[in-house]
Amino acid sequence: MWFLFGILEEIDVGNAGFDHTEVTMKHISFFRLSRPVVIVAVLVLIAMLISCERKDDQTAPGQTTVTLGYNPFLADSFTDAPAPIEMIRAAIERAHPDVTLEYYTMPQDMLESLVIWMTSRDSTVDIFGIDEPWVTQFGRAGWAVPLNDRIPDLETRIEPAGLDTYSYRGDRIGVPFWGSLTGLFYRTDILEQYGFDAPNTIDEMIEIIRTVRADRPEIAGLLWPGARSGDSLTMFYATLLHAFGGRYRDDQGNLILDSPASLRAVEAMRSTITEELSPRAAQNWERRESRQRFVAGEAIFSWDNADIITWLDDPERSQVAGNWDLIPFPAQPGGRKVSVTGGFAFAANPFGRNVDAAIKVLDVISQRDVQKGFALAWGPVQYYRELYDDPEVQAYNPNVQKLSALLTGAISRPPSENYAELSGIMREELNGAITGARAVPDAVANMARRARALEQR
Numbered sequence: 001m002w003f004l005f006g007i008l009e010e011i012d013v014g015n016a017g018f019d020h021t022e023v024t025m026k027h028i029s030f031f032r033l034s035r036p037v038v039i040v041a042v043l044v045l046i047a048m049l050i051s052c053e054r055k056d057d058q059t060a061p062g063q064t065t066v067t068l069g070y071n072p073f074l075a076d077s078f079t080d081a082p083a084p085i086e087m088i089r090a091a092i093e094r095a096h097p098d099v100t101l102e103y104y105t106m107p108q109d110m111l112e113s114l115v116i117w118m119t120s121r122d123s124t125v126d127i128f129g130i131d132e133p134w135v136t137q138f139g140r141a142g143w144a145v146p147l148n149d150r151i152p153d154l155e156t157r158i159e160p161a162g163l164d165t166y167s168y169r170g171d172r173i174g175v176p177f178w179g180s181l182t183g184l185f186y187r188t189d190i191l192e193q194y195g196f197d198a199p200n201t202i203d204e205m206i207e208i209i210r211t212v213r214a215d216r217p218e219i220a221g222l223l224w225p226g227a228r229s230g231d232s233l234t235m236f237y238a239t240l241l242h243a244f245g246g247r248y249r250d251d252q253g254n255l256i257l258d259s260p261a262s263l264r265a266v267e268a269m270r271s272t273i274t275e276e277l278s279p280r281a282a283q284n285w286e287r288r289e290s291r292q293r294f295v296a297g298e299a300i301f302s303w304d305n306a307d308i309i310t311w312l313d314d315p316e317r318s319q320v321a322g323n324w325d326l327i328p329f330p331a332q333p334g335g336r337k338v339s340v341t342g343g344f345a346f347a348a349n350p351f352g353r354n355v356d357a358a359i360k361v362l363d364v365i366s367q368r369d370v371q372k373g374f375a376l377a378w379g380p381v382q383y384y385r386e387l388y389d390d391p392e393v394q395a396y397n398p399n400v401q402k403l404s405a406l407l408t409g410a411i412s413r414p415p416s417e418n419y420a421e422l423s424g425i426m427r428e429e430l431n432g433a434i435t436g437a438r439a440v441p442d443a444v445a446n447m448a449r450r451a452r453a454l455e456q457r
Helices: 002-010 025-031 035-057 084-095 110-119 132-141 160-165 188-193 202-215 232-243 260-274 280-284 287-295 306-310 355-365 368-378 391-396 400-407 419-435 440-455
Strands: 064-070 099-105 127-131 175-187 220-223 299-305 324-327 339-348
Touching: 064 355, 084 099, 084 355, 084 368, 099 355, 110 127, 110 132, 127 132, 127 355, 132 339, 132 419, 160 175, 160 339, 175 188, 175 232, 175 306, 175 355, 175 368, 175 400, 202 220, 202 299, 220 287, 232 260, 232 339, 232 419, 260 280, 260 419, 260 440, 280 419, 287 299, 299 306, 306 400, 324 400, 339 355, 355 368, 368 391, 391 400, 419 440
Parallel strands: 064 099, 064 127, 220 299
Antiparallel strands: 127 339, 175 299, 175 324, 175 339
8 A cells, every 4th residue: 555655745745844756747647637636536545445454453353453644754763762653552562452553654744634534534544643733623623532531641741831732622632742842042152251141031132142243243143044935934923922922812712913012023023134133144044044053153042943952062063062052032021931832743533443442542652651752762842741850861862951941831833724824824924024025014914914814714
């Protein structure tokens, strides 16, 4: 059946964030079908083959086979620790020897595949990976089993920030296993040289930048990725929105992207460019381009994902080894210091053949041994309580203790049933504002109007 997944990858059914193979004329002439028809046809074939394999797998008396669908990375380890899928299977065998876990590699665009399956109440997979922005869509549609009563100990294991990220109206619908957190990296040596402590407010950060750059104009102040093509721009906006006291939605659940705090956030993004607090090129940078400059020692501050903490002290890879620290992004009085999250959780298919057994598997995944295994194989972030106090986890993930301050303020990206479209709207308007293509008030008004229209469709 693996050739089918190859076909899906060849005809580019993916989404942004992955590298896809360009469609060739050979493929087009071979299929001569519209993209949705091809996807549905291939998914039907996959479901049929998986169904046949499952029947074969369950011939052993008393055995129940649970299928887990996720991308190929589950079989990879980025260290010498076992790959996560190996560890999950070993833990299930210890806890539930009557349960067999089958792992099926999902197409690169898991969301499109899952929507097709869930809409047709398909039972192909019992457990699937869910990205944070999909939570509202899956929760509202009833496409994931609520875990509150099914795994009552979940709250005692996983930090609230992790569970809240994968919750819809109080229902815990996912067990997080890997994520990312944003924060503010800063140069400890530079702040010490100029007599500053780490900034607590945005105004304090600006004061530091202006003081240092008055003496050292060659060094950048604040780095951040402003490219329209990446979701980092949406996440940086979310950071500033909350820093100025804003929020995504009002008490009635309506998006309020044109609030006074939202306007201040976008004005702050634009002013970092116009007032030379950030390099002008930042408005076109992807996250990698922004990150490289901080690692090279070219800036005082950098807003970024926290995953670089594990190698930032390696002198062979970093010019700032031993001269940096990480804190939550500063907030103005009345605002919140937040860390914007990314990542994945596992959810149970309510239409699956073996829901009860799938819950047993999720219960195992939520426990310390498996969560630790993810930390050893993939690195942070996992939300298991006190996981980063573990000496072995610390040995595999240098500086991981710095994440504790970020976890307390973790928030999701803007929740939406149509997150991909919402994010695209936001990135278009935000990039227009920071590049000066649109006046900031116009961009904010457009963003709010288009977002409301999207939600009313």
